[in-house]
Amino acid sequence: xxxxxxxxxxxxxxxxxxxxxxxxxxxxxxxxxxxxxxxxxxxxxxxxxxxxxxxxxxxxxxxxxxxxxxxxxxxxxxxxxxxxxxxxxxxxxxxxxxxxxxxxxxxxxxxxxxxxxxxxxxxxxxxxxxxxxxxxxxxxxxxxxxxxxxxxxxxxxxxxxxxxxxxxxxxxxxxxxxxxxxxxxxxxxxxxxxxxxxxxxxxxxxxxxxxxxxxxxxxxxxxxxxxxxxxxxxxxxxxxxxxxxxxxxxxxxxxxxxxxxxxxxxxxxxxx
Amino acid sequence: xxxxxxxxxxxxxxxxxxxxxxxxxxxxxxxxxxxxxxxxxxxxxxxxxxxxxxxxxxxxxxxxxxxxxxxxxxxxxxxxxxxxxxxxxxxxxxxxxxxxxxxxxxxxxxxxxxxxxxxxxxxxxxxxxxxxxxxxxxxxxxxxxxxxxxxxxxxxxxxxxxxxxxxxxxxxxx
Numbered sequence: 001x002x003x004x005x006x007x008x009x010x011x012x013x014x015x016x017x018x019x020x021x022x023x024x025x026x027x028x029x030x031x032x033x034x035x036x037x038x039x040x041x042x043x044x045x046x047x048x049x050x051x052x053x054x055x056x057x058x059x060x061x062x063x064x065x066x067x068x069x070x071x072x073x074x075x076x077x078x079x080x081x082x083x084x085x086x087x088x089x090x091x092x093x094x095x096x097x098x099x100x101x102x103x104x105x106x107x108x109x110x111x112x113x114x115x116x117x118x119x120x121x122x123x124x125x126x127x128x129x130x131x132x133x134x135x136x137x138x139x140x141x142x143x144x145x146x147x148x149x150x151x152x153x154x155x156x157x158x159x160x161x162x163x164x165x166x167x168x169x170x171x172x173x174x175x176x177x178x179x180x181x182x183x184x185x186x187x188x189x190x191x192x193x194x195x196x197x198x199x200x201x202x203x204x205x206x207x208x209x210x211x212x213x214x215x216x217x218x219x220x221x222x223x224x225x226x227x228x229x230x231x232x233x234x235x236x237x238x239x240x241x242x243x244x245x246x247x248x249x250x251x252x253x254x255x256x257x258x259x260x261x262x263x264x265x266x267x268x269x270x271x272x
Numbered sequence: 273x274x275x276x277x278x279x280x281x282x283x284x285x286x287x288x289x290x291x292x293x294x295x296x297x298x299x300x301x302x303x304x305x306x307x308x309x310x311x312x313x314x315x316x317x318x319x320x321x322x323x324x325x326x327x328x329x330x331x332x333x334x335x336x337x338x339x340x341x342x343x344x345x346x347x348x349x350x351x352x353x354x355x356x357x358x359x360x361x362x363x364x365x366x367x368x369x370x371x372x373x374x375x376x377x378x379x380x381x382x383x384x385x386x387x388x389x390x391x392x393x394x395x396x397x398x399x400x401x402x403x404x405x406x407x408x409x410x411x412x413x414x415x416x417x418x419x420x421x422x423x424x425x426x427x428x429x430x431x432x433x434x435x436x437x438x439x440x441x442x443x444x445x446x
Contacts, residue, residue, distance in 0.1 A: 023312075031313075041278035042275070045275035046349045046351070047350040184319075
């Protein structure tokens with residue numbers, strides 16, 4: 001419960017720590033740990049500029065629905081529901097991006113929609129695999145399972161690791177955000193206090209993704225922490241060491257490699 | 273809580289090349305490199321005017337780029353500061369008096385800090401940004417009037433010209 005309330009704060013800390021780690025990997029010093037919060041307070045003080053009110057409202061609803069999805073996941077709700085709530089929050093952001101006249105915003109929305117197409121099937125297959133093993137779609141069943149799911153479905157974990165960069169908009173699959181090419185894509189037209197909603201939603205996304213990773217550890221807290229730390233370093237190393245691929249390559253890779261890995265895993269689970 | 277004190281902790285920079293030779297731009301990018309690492313002050317090169325605080329302009333204003341310069345300036349939400357980076361952006365530099373450009377960006381938008389040099393050293397750019405941050409902290413959220421909106425463009429030799437319009441409204445900023 002406390003974790004849900006503090007999720008934005010935790011996500012902000014994760015983001016700040018990530019920026020330090022990324023800088024250290026490039027032999028830089030990096031910003032202070034609380035940098036995301038400084039950004040947050042600064043953005044609150046900017047003059048408010050909106051494109052139109054529906055755009056700003058959809059941005060805030062993106063944040064709210066993402067927090068709700070995270071809450072359902074952490075309370076042990078239905079995994080399918082969680083995945084579709086997350087889809088809803090992204091869809092709201094895409095709608096917001098389409099409602100402006102900026103061509104960069106439209107391009108970003110197109111690419112975000114394509115990246116949904118890339119990661120969503122894999123997540124659903126993973127949820128179905130968890131159902132095959134635990135007999136329930138509830139996240140609580142996965143959190144409480146005696147034997148960690150990681151050892152029963154290692155291929156699904158690899159598939160998850162391959163789609164997480166798409167979800168978190170990290171290199172090599174960061175076409176949706178594409179810094180300096182689309183300059184943020186969907187979040188382009190947000191500014192000031194309304195950009196804060198999008199910026200904080202990014203922190204929530206971190207917590208969401210690490211909660212998904214934690215699903216694989218069952219009731220083993222140590223293993224869960226280890227998996228999260230491993231995923232953290234894996235994501236940052238991947239982000240620093242790879243270049244952006246085009247959306248076609250991303251889609252092809254995700255739907256052939258990640259999807260078939262998850263699917264083979266599902267087959268093995270359902271046969272045994 | 274004083275929110276204004278957080279401005280200097282997270283300045284987001286928008287970098288615009290108003291037709292320069294790319295020398296100063298290389299030096300700006302050098303500031304991001306491990307040697308100078310301006311991210312340790314929380315600075316990010318955003319590339320998005322709607323989310324940035326500092327406009328870093330290089331190059332003399334060519335007739336092609338001046339409309340975009342004013343447009344970009346108008347899109348940055350207040351408080352904002354403008355840094356003229358390099359000799360060209362400050363005065364026109366070696367391009368001053370040429371048929372295709374103007375002498376410096378301060379004819380179009382109000383400039384807070386001038387950074388000299390051709391091209392500027394990364395140390396000078398960082399120093400300029402630090403001085404700009406002190407100015408940023410004293411600025412208010414009030415709407416700064418866009419220079420462009422104040423005067424109709426002159427039609428001069430079949431081209432639109434907005435030369436010297438900054439002079440007329442400068443007293444409003446000082």
